[in-house]
Amino acid sequence: MTLPTPQGEVILRPARMDDMPAFRVLRLQALRDHPEAFSADYQTHLTVDDANWGRYFNFGENAIIHFAFQGNNLVGMTGVRLDTSPKTKHNANIWGVYILPAWRGHGIARALVHACCDWARAKGALIARLGVTTTNQSALRCYESCGFQITGTDPKAILVDGKFYDEYLMAREL
Ligand SMILES: CC(C)(COP(=O)(O)OP(=O)(O)OC[C@H]1O[C@@H](n2cnc3c(N)ncnc32)[C@H](O)[C@@H]1OP(=O)(O)O)[C@@H](O)C(=O)NCCC(=O)NCCS
Structure with a gap:
């Protein structure tokens, strides 16, 4: 799928194995620059070797990452994982939503x-379900514009530099 933006056309497509190096750079930038937005930890990911980064791409049938590319440049990502238990497999968990600063505000x-x-x-x-730090207004508005509604609050969900952040739990029917 292509998305026209004022900075040129952006291509959205599922991740491929050869995207792994670019994914690593983008994911590390997201975790480094927005520690309060993600439960995954920058320092922990920094020490993960290539083989283990590759494991993120062994999706099987229950997960996928969608990437946004401008030319050969990876500018954004969003992942989704399906629960696998027979009792919860109707749930899809959105994770890792990140857009490079220069590409924000274009949908x-x-x-x-x-x-x-x-x-x-x-x-x-x-x-579909996700969590968003209660202070992250841009992400909250983005998810609302995608049809998500707040279903609850997870207190002290994330701890960064000695400060706790609450998370809104959000969901939408698919
Ligand atoms: C949150 C984030 C993913 C939004 O990405 P984006 O591509 O700029 O968002 P979009 O352009 O698709 O915006 C969709 C809607 O979200 C809302 N929105 C996005 N950015 C906003 C902002 N800064 N202020 C207010 N609303 C905003 C708007 O309603 C927008 O729709 P509109 O432009 O038609 O009004 C991006 O800012 C980002 O990567 N932030 C850092 C990482 C992060 O917080 N990730 C989320 C983790 S839960």
Whole structure:
């Protein structure tokens, strides 16, 4: 799928194995620059070797990452994982939503979240879920614009530099 932006056309597509080096750079930037937005930890990921980064791409049938590219440059990502228990496999969990600063405000995150929701629906999922730090207004508004609603609050979900952050739990029917 292509998305026109004022900075040129952006291509949205599922991750491929050869995207791994670019994914590593983008993911580390996300974790380094927005520690309060992600439960994954920058320092921990910094020490992960190539083989283990490769494991993130062994999706099997239950997960996918959608990437946004401008030319050969990776500018954004969003992942989704389906639960695997027979009792919870109707749930799809959105994770890792990140757009490079220079590419924000053009609808790329919304398009990636929709792509993940479409994929999960096609896999039979009924509900998409995610967590967002209560102070992260841009992400909260983005998810609302994708049809997500706040379903609860997870207190002290994330601890960064001695400060706790609450998370809103959000969900939407697929
Ligand atoms: C949050 C983030 C992913 C949004 O990416 P984006 O591509 O700029 O978002 P979009 O352009 O798709 O915006 C979709 C909607 O979100 C809302 N939104 C996005 N950025 C916003 C901002 N800075 N202020 C207010 N609303 C905002 C708007 O409603 C927007 O729709 P509109 O432009 O039609 O009004 C991006 O800012 C980012 O990567 N932030 C750092 C990492 C992060 O917080 N990730 C989320 C973890 S839960």
